[in-house]
Amino acid sequence: MLAAGMNMGHYCRLCGRIRPNERFSGNGHRIHVCNDCAKMPKADRDAIEQEEEICGFMRQSHISDKNIARLRALSASDNSRIADLASLVLDVAKVKPYKKRRLKVLARERRDLLEALERTGLIHVHQ
Ligand SMILES: [Zn+2]
Structure with a gap:
Protein backbone atom coordinates (compact mmCIF):
# COMPACT_ATOMS: atom_id res chain seq x y z
CA MET A 1 0.00 0.00 0.00
CA LEU A 2 2.56 2.55 -1.11
CA ALA A 3 -0.01 5.17 -2.06
CA ALA A 4 -1.69 5.02 1.32
CA GLY A 5 1.71 5.39 2.97
CA MET A 6 2.38 8.53 0.96
CA ASN A 7 -0.88 10.05 2.15
CA MET A 8 0.14 9.55 5.74
CA GLY A 9 3.02 11.99 5.38
CA HIS A 10 3.57 14.71 7.87
CA TYR A 11 4.47 18.35 7.30
CA CYS A 12 7.79 19.70 8.63
CA ARG A 13 7.47 23.41 9.31
CA LEU A 14 11.25 23.96 9.13
CA CYS A 15 12.15 22.42 5.77
CA GLY A 16 8.59 22.76 4.47
CA ARG A 17 8.56 19.19 3.16
CA ILE A 18 5.86 16.56 3.57
CA ARG A 19 7.78 13.59 4.91
CA PRO A 20 6.80 10.05 5.89
CA ASN A 21 5.73 9.53 9.48
CA GLU A 22 8.86 7.49 10.25
CA ARG A 23 10.96 10.63 9.65
CA PHE A 24 9.47 12.14 12.79
CA SER A 25 10.04 11.10 16.37
CA GLY A 26 7.53 11.60 19.20
CA ASN A 27 8.25 15.18 20.11
CA GLY A 28 9.10 16.17 16.54
CA HIS A 29 5.64 14.99 15.55
CA ARG A 30 4.00 17.29 18.01
CA ILE A 31 6.04 20.37 17.07
CA HIS A 32 6.07 19.53 13.31
CA VAL A 33 9.84 19.21 12.98
CA CYS A 34 11.33 16.22 11.11
CA ASN A 35 14.28 14.24 12.50
CA ASP A 36 16.77 15.82 10.07
CA CYS A 37 15.73 19.34 10.99
CA ALA A 38 15.77 18.45 14.68
CA LYS A 39 19.54 17.84 14.29
CA MET A 40 20.11 21.31 12.87
CA PRO A 41 22.10 23.72 15.07
ZN1 LIG B 1 12.36 19.06 8.19
Missing part, protein backbone atom coordinates in the same frame (compact mmCIF):
# COMPACT_ATOMS: atom_id res chain seq x y z
CA LYS A 42 19.75 25.68 17.32
CA ALA A 43 20.81 29.03 15.82
CA ASP A 44 19.77 27.82 12.34
CA ARG A 45 16.44 26.56 13.60
CA ASP A 46 15.80 29.79 15.46
CA ALA A 47 16.58 31.82 12.33
CA ILE A 48 14.06 29.84 10.25
CA GLU A 49 11.41 30.23 12.92
CA GLN A 50 12.11 33.93 13.39
CA GLU A 51 11.94 34.60 9.66
CA GLU A 52 8.55 32.84 9.62
CA GLU A 53 7.48 34.94 12.59
CA ILE A 54 8.47 38.19 10.86
CA CYS A 55 6.70 37.17 7.63
CA GLY A 56 3.67 36.38 9.76
CA PHE A 57 3.58 39.95 11.11
CA MET A 58 3.38 41.22 7.52
CA ARG A 59 0.39 38.95 6.82
CA GLN A 60 -1.52 40.08 9.90
CA SER A 61 -4.22 42.73 9.46
CA HIS A 62 -2.44 44.83 12.09
CA ILE A 63 1.09 44.90 13.54
CA SER A 64 0.40 45.40 17.26
CA ASP A 65 2.48 47.12 19.94
CA LYS A 66 3.36 43.69 21.27
CA ASN A 67 4.56 42.68 17.79
CA ILE A 68 6.61 45.89 17.60
CA ALA A 69 8.32 45.07 20.90
CA ARG A 70 9.12 41.63 19.52
CA LEU A 71 10.45 43.14 16.26
CA ARG A 72 12.70 45.49 18.29
CA ALA A 73 14.18 42.48 20.07
CA LEU A 74 14.66 40.62 16.76
CA SER A 75 16.27 43.66 15.13
CA ALA A 76 19.11 43.22 17.63
CA SER A 77 19.69 39.61 16.50
CA ASP A 78 23.22 38.36 15.82
CA ASN A 79 21.84 36.94 12.59
CA SER A 80 22.10 39.82 10.13
CA ARG A 81 19.25 38.64 7.88
CA ILE A 82 16.88 38.41 10.86
CA ALA A 83 18.05 41.80 12.15
CA ASP A 84 17.50 43.35 8.69
CA LEU A 85 14.06 41.80 8.22
CA ALA A 86 12.95 42.86 11.69
CA SER A 87 14.19 46.45 11.20
CA LEU A 88 12.43 46.63 7.86
CA VAL A 89 9.08 45.45 9.24
CA LEU A 90 9.51 47.85 12.17
CA ASP A 91 9.86 50.71 9.68
CA VAL A 92 6.78 49.48 7.82
CA ALA A 93 4.83 49.33 11.09
CA LYS A 94 5.75 52.96 11.82
CA VAL A 95 4.37 54.10 8.46
CA LYS A 96 1.40 51.74 8.17
CA PRO A 97 0.68 49.27 11.00
CA TYR A 98 -2.57 48.22 9.31
CA LYS A 99 -2.33 45.91 6.34
CA LYS A 100 -5.22 47.52 4.52
CA ARG A 101 -3.88 49.75 1.72
CA ARG A 102 -0.36 49.33 3.12
CA LEU A 103 1.28 48.72 -0.24
CA LYS A 104 -0.47 51.70 -1.79
CA VAL A 105 0.65 53.99 1.03
CA LEU A 106 4.20 52.68 0.88
CA ALA A 107 4.29 53.11 -2.88
CA ARG A 108 3.32 56.74 -2.42
CA GLU A 109 5.30 57.64 0.70
CA ARG A 110 8.08 55.11 1.18
CA ARG A 111 9.10 53.64 -2.13
CA ASP A 112 12.41 52.58 -0.51
CA LEU A 113 10.61 50.38 2.02
CA LEU A 114 8.43 48.83 -0.67
CA GLU A 115 11.50 47.99 -2.73
CA ALA A 116 13.28 46.53 0.30
CA LEU A 117 10.22 44.37 1.04
CA GLU A 118 10.28 43.02 -2.50
CA ARG A 119 14.04 42.47 -2.42
CA THR A 120 13.92 40.48 0.82
CA GLY A 121 10.95 38.41 -0.33
CA LEU A 122 8.65 39.68 2.41
CA ILE A 123 6.13 40.68 -0.24
CA HIS A 124 5.63 39.73 -3.84
CA VAL A 125 4.34 42.55 -5.96
CA HIS A 126 3.48 42.08 -9.59
CA GLN A 127 2.99 45.31 -11.42
Whole structure:
Protein backbone atom coordinates (compact mmCIF):
# COMPACT_ATOMS: atom_id res chain seq x y z
CA MET A 1 0.00 0.00 0.00
CA LEU A 2 2.56 2.55 -1.11
CA ALA A 3 -0.01 5.17 -2.06
CA ALA A 4 -1.69 5.02 1.32
CA GLY A 5 1.71 5.39 2.97
CA MET A 6 2.38 8.53 0.96
CA ASN A 7 -0.88 10.05 2.15
CA MET A 8 0.14 9.55 5.74
CA GLY A 9 3.02 11.99 5.38
CA HIS A 10 3.57 14.71 7.87
CA TYR A 11 4.47 18.35 7.30
CA CYS A 12 7.79 19.70 8.63
CA ARG A 13 7.47 23.41 9.31
CA LEU A 14 11.25 23.96 9.13
CA CYS A 15 12.15 22.42 5.77
CA GLY A 16 8.59 22.76 4.47
CA ARG A 17 8.56 19.19 3.16
CA ILE A 18 5.86 16.56 3.57
CA ARG A 19 7.78 13.59 4.91
CA PRO A 20 6.80 10.05 5.89
CA ASN A 21 5.73 9.53 9.48
CA GLU A 22 8.86 7.49 10.25
CA ARG A 23 10.96 10.63 9.65
CA PHE A 24 9.47 12.14 12.79
CA SER A 25 10.04 11.10 16.37
CA GLY A 26 7.53 11.60 19.20
CA ASN A 27 8.25 15.18 20.11
CA GLY A 28 9.10 16.17 16.54
CA HIS A 29 5.64 14.99 15.55
CA ARG A 30 4.00 17.29 18.01
CA ILE A 31 6.04 20.37 17.07
CA HIS A 32 6.07 19.53 13.31
CA VAL A 33 9.84 19.21 12.98
CA CYS A 34 11.33 16.22 11.11
CA ASN A 35 14.28 14.24 12.50
CA ASP A 36 16.77 15.82 10.07
CA CYS A 37 15.73 19.34 10.99
CA ALA A 38 15.77 18.45 14.68
CA LYS A 39 19.54 17.84 14.29
CA MET A 40 20.11 21.31 12.87
CA PRO A 41 22.10 23.72 15.07
CA LYS A 42 19.75 25.68 17.32
CA ALA A 43 20.81 29.03 15.82
CA ASP A 44 19.77 27.82 12.34
CA ARG A 45 16.44 26.56 13.60
CA ASP A 46 15.80 29.79 15.46
CA ALA A 47 16.58 31.82 12.33
CA ILE A 48 14.06 29.84 10.25
CA GLU A 49 11.41 30.23 12.92
CA GLN A 50 12.11 33.93 13.39
CA GLU A 51 11.94 34.60 9.66
CA GLU A 52 8.55 32.84 9.62
CA GLU A 53 7.48 34.94 12.59
CA ILE A 54 8.47 38.19 10.86
CA CYS A 55 6.70 37.17 7.63
CA GLY A 56 3.67 36.38 9.76
CA PHE A 57 3.58 39.95 11.11
CA MET A 58 3.38 41.22 7.52
CA ARG A 59 0.39 38.95 6.82
CA GLN A 60 -1.52 40.08 9.90
CA SER A 61 -4.22 42.73 9.46
CA HIS A 62 -2.44 44.83 12.09
CA ILE A 63 1.09 44.90 13.54
CA SER A 64 0.40 45.40 17.26
CA ASP A 65 2.48 47.12 19.94
CA LYS A 66 3.36 43.69 21.27
CA ASN A 67 4.56 42.68 17.79
CA ILE A 68 6.61 45.89 17.60
CA ALA A 69 8.32 45.07 20.90
CA ARG A 70 9.12 41.63 19.52
CA LEU A 71 10.45 43.14 16.26
CA ARG A 72 12.70 45.49 18.29
CA ALA A 73 14.18 42.48 20.07
CA LEU A 74 14.66 40.62 16.76
CA SER A 75 16.27 43.66 15.13
CA ALA A 76 19.11 43.22 17.63
CA SER A 77 19.69 39.61 16.50
CA ASP A 78 23.22 38.36 15.82
CA ASN A 79 21.84 36.94 12.59
CA SER A 80 22.10 39.82 10.13
CA ARG A 81 19.25 38.64 7.88
CA ILE A 82 16.88 38.41 10.86
CA ALA A 83 18.05 41.80 12.15
CA ASP A 84 17.50 43.35 8.69
CA LEU A 85 14.06 41.80 8.22
CA ALA A 86 12.95 42.86 11.69
CA SER A 87 14.19 46.45 11.20
CA LEU A 88 12.43 46.63 7.86
CA VAL A 89 9.08 45.45 9.24
CA LEU A 90 9.51 47.85 12.17
CA ASP A 91 9.86 50.71 9.68
CA VAL A 92 6.78 49.48 7.82
CA ALA A 93 4.83 49.33 11.09
CA LYS A 94 5.75 52.96 11.82
CA VAL A 95 4.37 54.10 8.46
CA LYS A 96 1.40 51.74 8.17
CA PRO A 97 0.68 49.27 11.00
CA TYR A 98 -2.57 48.22 9.31
CA LYS A 99 -2.33 45.91 6.34
CA LYS A 100 -5.22 47.52 4.52
CA ARG A 101 -3.88 49.75 1.72
CA ARG A 102 -0.36 49.33 3.12
CA LEU A 103 1.28 48.72 -0.24
CA LYS A 104 -0.47 51.70 -1.79
CA VAL A 105 0.65 53.99 1.03
CA LEU A 106 4.20 52.68 0.88
CA ALA A 107 4.29 53.11 -2.88
CA ARG A 108 3.32 56.74 -2.42
CA GLU A 109 5.30 57.64 0.70
CA ARG A 110 8.08 55.11 1.18
CA ARG A 111 9.10 53.64 -2.13
CA ASP A 112 12.41 52.58 -0.51
CA LEU A 113 10.61 50.38 2.02
CA LEU A 114 8.43 48.83 -0.67
CA GLU A 115 11.50 47.99 -2.73
CA ALA A 116 13.28 46.53 0.30
CA LEU A 117 10.22 44.37 1.04
CA GLU A 118 10.28 43.02 -2.50
CA ARG A 119 14.04 42.47 -2.42
CA THR A 120 13.92 40.48 0.82
CA GLY A 121 10.95 38.41 -0.33
CA LEU A 122 8.65 39.68 2.41
CA ILE A 123 6.13 40.68 -0.24
CA HIS A 124 5.63 39.73 -3.84
CA VAL A 125 4.34 42.55 -5.96
CA HIS A 126 3.48 42.08 -9.59
CA GLN A 127 2.99 45.31 -11.42
ZN1 LIG B 1 12.36 19.06 8.19
